[in-house]
Amino acid sequence: MLHSDATAQECAAAAKTLTTSCDNLCGEYQPCIAFNSSECPSSSSSSSSPSISGDCVADASDVCEYACFEAFGKNNTEPEQFLFIVPYDEEGAAAMNEGYAAAYNDVVSSVGQLTVSPQTTYVWIQGGGGYEQIDMGKVVTLNLATNLLTTQTQVTGVGLTAMNLTDQIADIPGLVPSSTATLSLSNTLVTSFKGSFPNLTELYLQNNSLSTIPATIFTFENLTKLSITGNPLAIRTFTSSQIAFLQNISLDVTEDDFVLTMDDLDCGQANQQTIGDNNITVCVSDVSGGSGGSGGSGGSSSSDTTASSSNSHVVVIVVPILVAIVVLAAIIGVIFYRKRRAVGKYATLGSTAHNSSDKSGDTSLWNDAQMLAMQVNLDEIQDVRLIGSGAFGVVWLVKYRQTQLLASKRLRQEMATHGRTEAFVEEIKLVAGFDHPNIVGLVGVAWSISSDLQALFEYVENGDLRSHLAASPAPSNWTQETFQLAIDVIEALVYVHSFDPPLVHRDLKSRNVLITGEIRAKLTDFGIARFRSADKTMTTGVGTSRWLAPEVISGSNDYDQSADLFSFGVVLSELDTHAIPYEDAVGPRGNALQDVAILQMVATGSLRPTFRSSCPPAVRELAMRCMSQDPGARPKAPEVAYALRTAMKSLS
CATH class of the missing domain: 1.10.510.10 (Transferase(Phosphotransferase) domain 1)
Structure with a gap:
């Protein structure tokens, strides 16, 4: 029996939040929602259409009531699964009568940190009607805790579906455990997907608003399955390395998913290949040394230190009377061979030789206070793949501290002369002072000796404007x-x-x-x-x-x-x-x-x-x-x- 004299007091835990912190009133590892006393909408009430599937239990003070849910699969019979459904409305409330833990969206608006059973390896939280019954484009609104499942390393499968994740997509890598091998984010309205998932083998992104296969996917070394149907894919051109990656996995994509047909592309027969379980024809475009084409691999573009392999820098001088024009298109970067002088506040490198691995004999960078202030630990940088290559330099996609994708710009080893390294340092010091949302940001620098200097820039995943157009x-x-x-x-x-x-x-x-x-x-x-x-x-x-x-x-x-x-x-x-x-x-x-x-x-x-x-x-x-x-x-x-x-x- 609930005590009516407690209704005047407010329950501090009442927040429309699904959690497993239930004041020891629910079953072990079972989730709950806290309410003010007498406000809990029990499924055993006389209402013909209860808004939750759980029963209510009052705490010792009778100030709070907890709706306890049996969430171990259907009819609470599968401890290896944690399932919770948030129906859109009464019309989509099939879950209420199917034996699944469920609560309407007006009852639960957030999901807090969850602690699940050591036996539980699969967590599925879904908007919609019945289990896995989803209406494309129809979603519920749930605010997910940034540490939702972070500590639950026994969990290998996570499903967050039929909910609006457009404002939370960047948090997903941190709120799921690093052990996640299967991840479903279907029907979540997302337009992008990024982050590091070191153990991911299966990824389900169907029925979203993605315009391209996200570039970060090509870094998932263990991926075996990708489902991306139901997205308006505007990019149908990929590099040969990206196509090789996609051909090596089970890829669920259809002809209808691509906005462009092959007839819309200027793609000769020799540049056509097939991908996916449905043998979809796509175009090969090896921009920037075999990666970074229209498939969206991104990376930092090139210049005097990393000239684009597809657009060579050209030295052009036309005399005033235009009698002759000299275009040295085959000799890339002649004008860059000379030493550069640093300008204004930017210091120059010393004259120490660059080929010694001994720091004491390579003092130029190690004595440069501005460069040292930007230096990050070289051991925390892991090369993923080459995404750009030019006459003097290369750009690598790298992982920093196992989580952050960056673009690493470097001189080719055989091109790392003192003059070119000096010019590279000059560029780094220039961009280090920039702070603007429409300029690619410098994150840091790393080196062991001057000749292996690398500049780490933010990774821009959808490639360059030329490829995009x-x-x-x-x-x-x-x-x-x-x-x-x-x-x-x-x-x-x-x-x-x-x-x-x-x-x-x-x-x-x-x-x-x-x-x-x-x-x-x-x-x-x-x-x-x-x-x-x-x-x-x-x-x-x-x-x-x-x-x-x-x-x-x-x-x-x-x-x-x-x-x-x-x-x-x-x-x-x-x-x-x-x-x-x-x-x-x-x-x-x-x-x-x-x-x-x-x-x-x-x-x-x-x-x-x-x-x-x-x-x-x-x-x-x-x-x-x-x-x-x-x-x-x-x-x-x-x-x-x-x-x-x-x-x-x-x-x-």
Whole structure:
């Protein structure tokens, strides 16, 4: 019998939270929900549609009542399973009559830390109706404790399904135990998935909003099964290493899951392979040395220290009268061979030889206070796979402290001369001072000797903008996503152009813009960025050819941030057409123009990238202003950012 005189007091434990801390009133390891006295909606009450499947027990003070649930499988007969169902509503309350532990969403809104039986190896918490009866896109709202099952290392299987996890997806690696071998996050509305799951063998992500197979999956060395059906997969191009990975597992994906058909892709027969249990044809694209293509492997783009294998840096000098144009496309990075001098506050390396493994004989980095302040333990970095390769450097996907995925940028061992290492350190010190959401962040540095120096950047999982655009045809009209990507890039330029003295990126292009899992843009690769010196001189002819401003092509050393704005105008053309700049440019005989001819015409102002007729007029006009022949006529970055935000608002 419950005592009515206790109803005036509040139960401190009452919080609509499912927990196994039940004041020793429920069965061992059985979960409960605490209520104020007399407020517990017992399943044994006279109600024709009880909101819980458990019975209520009062504590000694009669202040709290606990609804106790028998959660060991159906009818509490399977101690190796912990099952709890949160029905959407009364219409979906089949679980109430099927022998499973259950409570309506208006009764339970959170799940606290759970301690389950040593015999329990499988934990399943589900929204919906009956067990494993799920309506795609229909979810309940549950707030999961960040330590939900962290300590329950006997658990090897976890299911969190039919609940909205969009705001909690980043917490999943920490709230499930490291022993998790099977993980189901089906029908949870998630748009991304990342994290380290060292023992994962089976992963179920079906019926979500993923636009690509998440890049982190390719790091799961023990994975044997992946189900990703029911997602709108916009990327159908993968690197050969990614395809080999997918062919080595049981992959549940169908033709209907891909937004693009093979007919939508420019993919020759020789570049086609099949993946999955249903033999789905996909395209192979070995960008950046065999990984990092449209399949979303991400990583840090390249520059003078890590030149992109698919877009070589080109030295271009056009004499003022344009009698001759010298394009040294086959000799990558000649201008980077010279030593760089550190500028302003950035210290230079010493002259010590780099090939000694003895720290006492390799003093340059070990005596550099700024580098030492950024140093992390080399032993805590584990190489996962190569994701980028260029003439002078490589980028590896690494795990830091077994949990965090990072992009590790390094010089090739045979290229680690004193001059190149010095330039690499200069780049590291430059980006170390950056703090902006649209610039790829530096996490730290590591080395044993100077020649094996590596810079650790945040890992951006969806690859670069060029690959992102190439993976799908341009939409008929500009979308919020297109505008947002453009705004992200220009906001990064607003930031870097605000430095004093002025900073010029000098190599803005779609390959140097990385795309996050949320389809936001981050600028990277500041390897040839420079502060403009007091005498207003800059190195001539740097950057990548098709994005260069006329004054840079012509060999001028008197250029400023407006050169970046010209490059941004070219990027706007890519966002509009999804095509490589000047790809449609043809000569008098209808043949495709070569780079030499393109650069000559750009330098003289007779050629600019094309835009589609459906491009918003405000965007096309803005892009053409950015690509003005006269650098002084180009708008400043803040003006461009404002104009793009105004244009985006017009969509709504």
